[in-house]
Amino acid sequence: MVSQDDDSSQRVALFLVFGLIALIVASVLVFGASRAGGKPKASTAVAAAPLTQPADAAAPGAAQAAADAASVTVEQGVVKFYFASGKADLAAGASEALADMVKAGKEGRTLVISGFHDATGSAEKNAELAKQRALVVRDALVAAGVSEGHIELKKPEQVNGSGSDAQARRVEISLQ
Template identity: 60%
Template sequence: MSSSDDDSQQRFALGFLFALIALVISVVVGTVVVQRVGAKASAKPEAAAVASNAPAAPAAAEAADDTASVRVENGVVKFYFASAKADLAAGANEALADVVKGVAEGKKAVVSGFHDATGDAALNAELAKQRALAVRDALKGLGVAEDKVELKKPEETTATGSNAEARRVEVTLGAL
């Protein structure tokens, strides 16, 4: 009778072990599938642009990684921000060098905030303001007097696809 009980317990233990292994494999395979489906879904806007022979927008790359960045385009310094953040990207001081030089030559820095049309409009406007203030503070840190910096009211931007383009602050030079 004890031999029969031992066989029964061993069968139960082996069955339980196989079930546990099957569960672990199912979870791993499920996780991989979900990650691949998510990666394909985020790549679809770029694939659609390629399929239609349209050039991919530069902002699309920034939307994919949702990180802060800074660029200078045609004399305009553009700060892009991560979602719900007001932290400046690395390289901000270098990007602002020409603006600081222009202010020293008698111009003023005009700081314009932008935000997207999704979510609460008041919260978006406040976040755009905080981002603009962060850029103003960076200019002040580089020696620009506060009276040489003009803050423009946040503007709403309707972005196509991603809202990365809308989450920006632009700095231009203007006349005093």
């Protein structure tokens, strides 16, 4: 009879552990969806892939959609957030890409956030959108525990030269 009580206690403990795990997983999924605006985003591989024009006629629409999707990459210690045209929503995977920057910011290093925009459309609207994007990134860092005193915002810059408009619509975080 003692073994039946032990089995019952183990079942209750196991039920509570699995319930807690399910609750944590659900919270992470809900938080991630709310931070991403509830919309599916492109994977980080999209930003790393070269943005070239496909040869066939059916693919240009798909290539344009992929080029216009939000994404995030980490290149040589610099986190680069790419944004969809006219949007200031962070890409899925942003928190994972920010992990090293958050750690450095909590250790007292200064994080420099630089916003960039393309040359299409109104320069004033583009500069304001670049500023909004930089503020979204700053807010993500603050939400992750980085003190605002360790974050420096630079004035938005227009990208001149080679590269696509999709590559120009970005915010970069670097360590100072």
